[in-house]
Amino acid sequence: MSNRMWGGRFSTSPAAIMEEINASIDFDRKLYAQDIRGSKAHAAMLADKGIIAPDDAAKIIEGLDAIKTEIDGGRFTFTRALEDIHMNVESRLKDLIGAAAGRLHTARSRNDQVATDFKLWVRDTLDHVDRQLEDLMRALLDRAGEHAATVMPGFTHLQSAQPVTLGHHLMAYVEMFARDRGRVQDARRRLNECPLGAAALAGTSFPIDRHATAAALGFDRPTANSLDAVSDRDFALEALGAASIVAIHLSRFAEEIVIWSTAQFAFVRLSDAFSTGSSIMPQKRNPDAAELVRAKAGRIIGDLNGLLIVMKGLPLAYQKDMQEDKEQVFDAFENLSLCIEATTGMVRDMKPDVDRLAAAAGSGYATATDLADWLVRVLGLPFREAHHVTGRIVAIASERGVELSAVPLSEMKAVHAGITEAVYGVLTVDASVRSRVSYGGTAPDNVRAQVARWIAALG
Numbered sequence: 268m269s270n271r272m273w274g275g276r277f278s279t280s281p282a283a284i285m286e287e288i289n290a291s292i293d294f295d296r297k298l299y300a301q302d303i304r305g306s307k308a309h310a311a312m313l314a315d316k317g318i319i320a321p322d323d324a325a326k327i328i329e330g331l332d333a334i335k336t337e338i339d340g341g342r343f344t345f346t347r348a349l350e351d352i353h354m355n356v357e358s359r360l361k362d363l364i365g366a367a368a369g370r371l372h373t374a375r376s377r378n379d380q381v382a383t384d385f386k387l388w389v390r391d392t393l394d395h396v397d398r399q400l401e402d403l404m405r406a407l408l409d410r411a412g413e414h415a416a417t418v419m420p421g422f423t424h425l426q427s428a429q430p431v432t433l434g435h436h437l438m439a440y441v442e443m444f445a446r447d448r449g450r451v452q453d454a455r456r457r458l459n460e461c462p463l464g465a466a467a468l469a470g471t472s473f474p475i476d477r478h479a480t481a482a483a484l485g486f487d488r489p490t491a492n493s494l495d496a497v498s499d500r501d502f503a504l505e506a507l508g509a510a511s512i513v514a515i516h517l518s519r520f521a522e523e524i525v526i527w528s529t530a531q532f533a534f535v536r537l538s539d540a541f542s543t544g545s546s547i548m549p550q551k552r553n554p555d556a557a558e559l560v561r562a563k564a565g566r567i568i569g570d571l572n573g574l575l576i577v578m579k580g581l582p583l584a585y586q587k588d589m590q591e592d593k594e595q596v597f598d599a600f601e602n603l604s605l606c607i608e609a610t611t612g613m614v615r616d617m618k619p620d621v622d623r624l625a626a627a628a629g630s631g632y633a634t635a636t637d638l639a640d641w642l643v644r645v646l647g648l649p650f651r652e653a654h655h656v657t658g659r660i661v662a663i664a665s666e667r668g669v670e671l672s673a674v675p676l677s678e679m680k681a682v683h684a685g686i687t688e689a690v691y692g693v694l695t696v697d698a699s700v701r702s703r704v705s706y707g708g709t710a711p712d713n714v715r716a717q718v719a720r721w722i723a724a725l726g
């Protein structure tokens with residue numbers, strides 16, 4: 268039998284392999300709620316404009332609601348021969364209400380229909396990601412508040428650089444995730460124009476009201492160009508772009524958690540809830556969740572690249588290539604949601620080892636910059652000379668195998684006669700972080716102020 272939705276001009280059915288390569292129902296069934304929502308808005312508008320009879324519209328809407336209930340309840344039989352979610356729903360509508368079902372597709376094409384459904388799905392998903400990121404920010408703020416004064420090493424080149432506080436480090440991620448939310452919200456704003464009524468590509472001769480369907484579906488306005496409406500997938504690309512940036516932020520943090528939870532660093536301990544064991548090495552506690560967050564960033568970036576490459580050579584308007592947009596977007600956001608939630612869990616769960624962090628913060632001559640700054644501030648040396656003097660004192664400490672605070676005053680004086688006992692006051696890590704009071708610096712009071720600012724901003 269030829270296809271019951273478009274088979275008029277066909278005398279035989281498609282090859283089995285044609286059906287297999289063509290069908291999208293196995294993945295686009297995810298769009299059923301959006302498809303039904305869009306169709307209900309379309310049917311109501313057609314009746315309001317006198318394009319179809321009110322009775323037919325009422326039957327269509329009732330039938331669509333019944334189909335939604337069937338699918339929600341797992342009682343719907345999806346058919347590959349009907350290709351996609353749009354035709355599976357419409358075909359079932361015909362079973363339920365008869366000939367009136369055939370009026371639903373007036374002044375509409377699957378091209379504007381799928382663009383509308385997919386935009387509705389991406390919009391819901393962006394809203395979900397936005398809420399998840401807010402939860403993650405709140406978890407980070409809680410921990411940053413607790414650890415506003417917990418000193419730890421700050422790194423550049425993964426070498427000890429200057430002491431910072433753990434709260435400050437966590438707050439760096441609050442800033443990143445806040446910008447991520449901005450990108451997600453911005454993508455949503457740009458996406459929010461309704462393609463429905465663009466029809467196949469050229470618009471329609473029926474007196475439809477696209478402003479009405481746009482408003483009914485929560486869009487800000489209809490799209491202004493029918494060709495663009497059915498050809499545009501940059502809303503999906505932009506969402507994937509925003510998702511990829513979130514994912515690399517999560518991945519950088521995950522990498523830190525992996526490093527921090529090694530026996531060699533031992534900065535934090537993940538509880539049993541976020542660790543796994545080894546089947547052969549009984550001592551192991553592996554940070555698998557963090558490793559998977561790191562890995563999934565690669566996968567999400569792959570989804571973005573995949574769709575960019577699908578789209579890059581397509582002439583206007585709709586091409587079947589565009590059916591390949593959905594799996595990449597579904598995959599990316601399914602994994603992104605998992606990653607955000609797992610990261611939120613790890614943030615709430617991890618136990619920083621405050622003594623270890625303090626000891627590590629004090630090693631590796633991390634207060635050398637404080638010594639150089641003291642030479643500038645107290646002895647009036649030019650910074651370059653202070654840098655040189657400090658370098659020589661670090662060399663002495665290194666030869667003796669001690670930290671800066673354990674270099675005897677006599678040896679310091681041999682490098683620069685003006686150095687006094689008071690210098691030891693700036694060589695502790697606590698003094699170092701307390702002194703970093705410039706706006707955005709790591710001083711505990713600054714960190715507390717930033718935590719309070721963000722808590723107020725989130726409300």
Ligand code: ARG
Nearest residue numbers: 291351377378381585589590
């Ligand atoms: N399943 C199709 C897709 O996802 C729907 C649009 C089909 N349009 C067409 N002209 N064949 O893109």
